[in-house]
Amino acid sequence: MPECTEPISSPCGGRFKRAEIWKLALLAGFVIQLFLILFVTAIGLQQLRMTTENLKTVVDVHMRKQNLTKTMVLTARERTLIMFMLTKIDDPFERDQLLLRFREKGSEFVAARLQLLELPLSARERHLIDLHKERIAFAQPIQEEVIELISADFTQDGVDLALRQAIPAQNSVMVLLSRLDEEVHRVAIAASERAYEAHRVARFWMYFLSGIALLVGLVVAAAVLFYSARFSRERERLVTKDTLTGLPNRMLLRDRLEQALARARRRGTLVGVMFIDLDRFKRVNDTLGHASGDELICEVGQRLRAIARDEDTVARLGGDEFVVVANDARGVGQILHIVEKVRAALAAPYRVGERELFCCSSIGISVFPNDGADCSSLLKNADTAMYHAKGSGRDRFQLYDAGMNAMAEERLQLETDLHYALERGEFVLHYQPQIDLTSGRVCAVEALVRWNHPQKGVLAPASFLEMLEETGQILDVGRALLLAACQQTAQWHAAGFKDLDVAVNLSGKEFWHGSLISSISEALKLSGLPAQFLQIELTESIFMKDIDNAVARIQALKALGVAVAVDDFGTGYSSLAHLKRFPVNVLKIDRYFINELPTASVNEALVASILALSDGLHLDAVAEGVENIEQLARLRQLGCRIVQGYLVSKPVAAEQLTALLRRDWHEVLGGAVA
Template identity: 40%
Template sequence: YCRLIFANPAHAQETGIPLPLALAPDADAHQTWRPNMPWEHFTLRLRGVIASGLSDSMLWEWQSAHAQNVCHEMQMVAEYDADGHAVGALVIGRNITERKHVEQQLFHQATHDALTGLFNRACFKDRLQHAIHNAHRSGDNLSVIFIDLDNFKVVNDTLGHDIGDKLLKRLAQRMRSALRESDSVARFGGDEFVILIEQTATSQDRDAVVHKLFEALTQPCDIDTHRLFPGCSLGIAVYPCDGSNVDTLMRNADTAMYVAKAQGRNGYRFFNAEMNVETQAWMALSNDLHLALEQQQFSLHYQPKICINTDTLEGMEALIRWRHPERGMISPAHFIPVAEKNGLIGAIGNWVLNEACRQASSWLSQGFDPGCIAVNLSAAQCKGGLLPTQVQRTLEAHGLSSQHLEVEITEGVVMADAEESIRSLWKLRDMGVQVSIDDFGTGYSSLSYLTRLPVHKLKIDKAFVDGIETHASDLQIVRTIIAMAHALNLVVVAEGVETAGQREALRAAGCDQFQGYLYSRPLPPNEIQALLASCQTTVGCVPTTVARA
């Protein structure tokens, strides 16, 4: 039997129980006991202290007289009579509620993402390890889902980081709502999320969960005054068939996500072993690109631009080529996407700009006039407002007049940061550099922005040119683009012209220039120089040595 024989005023203040009631000989402990620990458990620990003479400690949590959740750290020590016999115990409490609150906050910060409140990377990996251990014992499976938002950078760059953060929080809420309480959702940073799905009985159940999640994430979002249409790429790896440990499962889910992006984005893919071969090939190519820059493995070929009415040479486009020391020529269509993903595209673009200007200056010094040489700009080159300075320095380094340089930029690059692009392109125009919109009609078209851009030319994409002889709709699109461009006093260039019929249809529609295999493939510098020599150094002559398709 245990009863309270002394309590100080703080006891009454914390518990809300008057001291006379708490100290009454016939007090019912079950009525005067406040902590969430059972009375019987407390008295068992108390008797242990009295019997052994060893001190003990415990945490008491209860709701105080002021309806607040409080926590006390309790120390129990034995009390002895004059003969040295243990006859009771002294229990001393210290309110550590604030300390516990701070500890909980620190723990939450250490295990959760500050913006979304989701688990962070370290916490997720710990939960995944625990889930794998349970699945191994029970024979269940589990799934790891990697999620990467498509074109999220466009939102940040065009609408600001505040809107981007609000979109991330909204999508985090959607993920939690689409999943079960037992599933884990984490943000790994930026626009990358990872999900752990436990105990899906069948592959059909797993497919249903993934589909529900994808549908939830791709619904339109109204953020402030903006309606956004998020897209995402998902990669899924399943335990145990796709990996039996944390690192393998996460790596394979990431690989599947990359494949989803490479195959067009805004979709999901389940991992299979063949994907590892693709990923290894991608990594090898990425590493080789670094060496290609260091070892000067790139070169430029030049494709003539021809006046459609006179068949005379009026300029050319510089196109990068890569001769790999072991694999031979590698198509730009193969390595440019890799460069965009591994961050080398800016450096490669700067190399192209420098080499094109160097070559143009070299031709001019020998008495050959190549006209205006066009180079393609990447989004990386347009960041930060440094493009005009970069172009100016390159022109000056090679003593080249700006009238010999043209920059080609796609609609997608312009719209990635429209205001910055407009400012930079106007500065280039003021320098005397010509500006062309490449692949017009295939990207994020915006006529309102087009009227604000200092554009000299529009280039019609090959996709429309291919069908103008056989599809009335393609021909009508081409006619519309040409009419609109001429209304804005722009020159129109058709890309990818391969047949005389295409050239005649374009001429009838009013196109100004064309380039393509009908007239010439992209040529190395020595063949271009021979072409210029045949023109007797005068741009506008009819070339006689152009290689035809």
């Protein structure tokens, strides 16, 4: 099974970090691919523009240059031919026609030459045109002279001049025109080659960058597919596995349990469902922190997996709750054997950081088909059995039986009713008097909460106080009852019982809550009760959670003027050294020591020691649980001044207590208080 190899304080941190890296890598891949596509597009458009311009230059400029040079060559040739024909024709009319054509061709030549000069020319082309211009400047006067001679009927002289000078000069012009034509053709071929080369380069880069973009796209696509598959596996694992321990979670547990039940139906075997809850795990979390709690949970998961068979299922439901499913059991004894192995494995010491811890478990067991035919019923019944095991003292297991559901439903209903009890005014206080054996009067009363349930009647704290603690309602209920006790005592003071104290019990959650001092101050202020008549009762276990802070809080209470009593003294964790540090006022001797006081010398010695300790520390001592005259008489002999118990009175409502306050207890109890 997967082990908890990742940091305990952040079990999923490594996976989340890798997921973020993958996301960033994929995003970078997509961005690179997008930029490549944009780059390829830009390069392609740029090269296309250059190619278009080159082609335009080749087609437009160079082709025009070639056409113009061709025109110049052709017109020059025709002028040479016309000049030659003029030497052979005698008819004046034809001669005039030829002269007209000669001059038209001259105009065409000049027009072509001027247009050529307007086009972009290479240095070589411009040089040839300049030479051509010089040759024309030399040949043109000769040609004009020939024309004039022929026009004046000096035909023979004109012919001689044409053959001797004009035609050779025109031939030299033709040579330069031919060279110019060749150069223009060469430049056009070079421009065409450059355009083709630019097109080839552009095509290469487009193919190359497109290939890179395609490759990056394939890499990104492959990464997406890989990561998607991995993410799907991870998501499936997260959906079906506990992230801290790697064990199956509730969803996968139900699936495997359904398979186990189907297999058990075919084979006629049993399936055991063990619901496991770690005892006092919350104390580890609260004391050492959640990191240590996570480490402990991981160790528990590993131990359960180590002792389970291959065919069994170990799952974590959350918090400190685990489930073990024992498949294909031949009898209940085989399931119980696995339960004992689980208890033994979990009871062994744990090493968490630098500390050694002990953590036992409560286990509830349901068995298919006896305790349920489906997954939900078996899990529910195993959970119910676990709560019974925990309620029976912890560190034990409990097989399910049908009566547990009725009890669980009753508790659930009681929890629901409890939620509305405060706002409905169903919580009331009963008061139990404490008798001063010296004066024979009631010197104090202890305020004890009762729940006046609409259907069940008056309920003692044992049936609901733990639920108030679990739900956190104890804070609101405690504040309301503290105020009620102070107001009632103030009323008794107004009725003439001015020296009456009231003792109010506080739970650990109330004592350690930040609003403790302000709540007591507010109750005293609203009720008008002087602080010295309020006594706060605390058990020894509350002090021991954090001795230094407990001392500070008690001192804060004393600063208000409130007295502090240690309830059930002698049965808790206090040592004389701790007691010396606590600035308390009263020690209440637990009823356990009073119970067999007349007959047990050990109890008598312990009570005598506590009374001597109280006297030495200048503390008052109150004996609880006094139920008969013999106990009262012996306490009187030992020097106990204040007693409380059923011998005097059970806790009663405020209106009943008024009569007890008026009594002379010397007369009621006779010689025991004399």
